[in-house]
């Protein structure tokens with residue numbers, strides 16, 4: 001999945017992943033992370049997710065990152081917010097109060113640019129990436145985050161041979177292989193999502209689970 005793939009999806013408004021409501025798992029499981037108000041939350045590959053508004057409404061500072069300027073433009077316009085826009089290095093920053101969306105390549109982010117981040121929210125981000133990009137994504141997150149940062153990660157599990165991603169199936173053993181070198185990994189819940197996913201049924205799935213994890217960054221190896 002190249003940046004062009006995603007830029008084209010935005011240009012053509014093919015945004016099948018976008019949810020018009022706050023993600024149910026976010027509201028249910030976010031309190032498990034036990035984060036103080038004011039904690040800064042990174043939302044990698046954020047799209048125009050309304051979950052960023054929910055996180056801000058909980059008192060968090062929110063930093064989204066997406067490759068497409070349309071993600072930031074639509075997010076703020078649809079939220080009736082007028083962002084300040086600044087260019088900082090390879091990123092364009094759109095900001096209103098506690099919410100910033102950086103436009104650029106997630107893999108270009110440096111630890112300095114996310115200094116102060118103490119939590120991560122990943123819904124439809126890891127699973128947007130093909131298998132060969134996932135190890136780089138997991139390693140890059142580990143490089144960006146200091147010890148003790150907590151993440152909520154939501155994945156999809158289905159029979160990959162029945163449907164072409166994205167979204168891809170990323171099953172628990174793969175999540176553990178990707179993250180356990182640098183994170184403690186705990187499953188919080190597994191939800192049968194088939195009945196509520198007619199578009200995936202239509203693409204051939206007869207089973208579909210959403211799995212919610214809490215990750216916690218371990219201290220880096222000496």
Ligand SMILES: C[S@@+](CC[C@H](N)C(=O)[O-])C[C@H]1O[C@@H](n2cnc3c(N)ncnc32)[C@H](O)[C@@H]1O
Nearest residue numbers: 006017045046047049066067105106123124128
């Ligand atoms: C499947 S969507 C999920 C968006 C969001 N997490 C949500 O739940 O609505 C994946 C998003 O990742 C963005 N993206 C893909 N590759 C990226 C990269 N290398 N850097 C930053 N954003 C990227 C795409 O533009 C797209 O908006």
